[in-house]
Amino acid sequence: MPTNEQLLDIFENYLAQTEFPAEPERLYAPIRYSLSGGGKRLRPMLLLLACGVFSDRTDHALPAAAAVEIFHNFTLLHDDIMDNAAVRRGKPSVHARWGENVAILSGDAMMICAYRLLSGVPADKLPRILAMFNTMAVEVCEGQQYDMDFEQKPKVSVVEYMHMIELKTSVLLGGAVTIGALLGGASEEDCRKLYRFAIELGLAFQLQDDLLDSYGDERLGKAIGGDILEGKQTYLMITAMSRADEPAREILRHTYKDDTLCDGEKIARVKAVYDRLEIPRLTEQQITVRFERALALLDTLSVDAARTARIREFAVGLMNRKK
């Protein structure tokens, strides 16, 4: 079994030699650009590692791994249009560089390319894997829709928020590991457990992302407090709003819009409320609960513990990335 680093190399090489036509240039160049932008390759890695839990062969899972990575990048392309984001991974977003029309269309083509790669799985597994992919894909759309709806919603509960991030970010991890497990020959029972492992891991990861936005040290490509300045409804903000008295809620609601304050003052003021309400500690607690739940699920799989070492190592590495 290759090490996790070797597996990542294998995947990067496979993705790099995935060919796209030269013409029309403005359709395919943005696709190559998106896929070469780096990124952790989290989803294809989870797919390959999930396959590796059950099988010593993972090469046959490379096309499906590429499919989930291409699908993920398609969602980023379209999300960047919808969020009007000019930068992605430190470079201009596709719509900033080529315009909105190209971003819409290249995104569409990327989704089709993902399905094309997925269609290459063994025929006996295709219906099941396709069904998983379809469900996962439409749930990601649902999550994105709820995220956009919440921007206009005055009061979002913690439950609603967790449901939204489960759909928007976690189900893709869940789909990836399920597809990987199926390709490795896992039972439906083990697939269900791995799916839940990935959901819990995804939620922990997203909560950590929320926490690091405001309390991180150094963020590659992201400044501290961006969510606060946007007035974004993250786990921190929603939990704080649910615990705060009315004066504190006023501060939370209005600070980011207060033109008399500079950015640094806005961030400090909101974080002071967060600190007083113990938001960092409560968030860390949730992260830990979810992450430990994820790891515990790995122990319940019907394989020897040694077989889950690699995926466990990967999950731990993921959560430790910026501490």
Add this chain to the structure above:
Amino acid sequence: MPTNEQLLDIFENYLAQTEFPAEPERLYAPIRYSLSGGGKRLRPMLLLLACGVFSDRTDHALPAAAAVEIFHNFTLLHDDIMDNAAVRRGKPSVHARWGENVAILSGDAMMICAYRLLSGVPADKLPRILAMFNTMAVEVCEGQQYDMDFEQKPKVSVVEYMHMIELKTSVLLGGAVTIGALLGGASEEDCRKLYRFAIELGLAFQLQDDLLDSYGDERLGKAIGGDILEGKQTYLMITAMSRADEPAREILRHTYKDDTLCDGEKIARVKAVYDRLEIPRLTEQQITVRFERALALLDTLSVDAARTARIREFAVGLMNRKK
């Protein structure tokens, strides 16, 4: 075998009872809106009729027929954003009614729903049908990209134009009949012939669309000469440019931008050049060549002539729609 009218009813009923979730509302309401907008249901009808050439059963082809119709409507949704079209089939376009973000995302969800329905075909046919659908879908994107590229291209040849419309509009008909034929148990040879039938029919149909824009009588939802006023590079314009002397080319290039003329004058001036260059006759000629080629292909199929009567009748009806 049901009549073509009955088949259309059967399809409309099937589509109407295809369920979409209630929530999130802003994701699914636009999908229902798009699909209930009427339209000729050309692509699903061709799919069902192609199936019916080879088999007396067509019910099992309904999910795939719905898939191609949903895919087609997805392309219209995204195309309307890219073309900034406020109206579709006499009603506000989805992005005019709900905004661009909803149109992008609902379109994405529609494409996934199309794949979901397609996934329901018999497992032994799924790889082949999926491959056809994937190829067709990405080619539609390529066609749309070329169409957008051509807006900035000073000189588009007839060959380039025909290639673009083949990709943008005809391959979807080709894919539809191929999938229908496969579901009917056709041989690969007959599939190839039907595919070419649909391509030729699609080209004839698009050329007729170009002709009717400027020379039609009454156009439901479209005024006469819209393409002329946009300076759009259609078959008429491109053929005219290739035949015209320089003074005539100047007229063709600049008239639509001439602010001293009202719309009626612009249209009359360009049509006068078209008439002088025999563009209507040449276009009619191309339409006839393509259409007759299409019908001739039906005769080469390895079935009794009676089995192609319905699809032949449908094709004839399509081309006769506005004469």
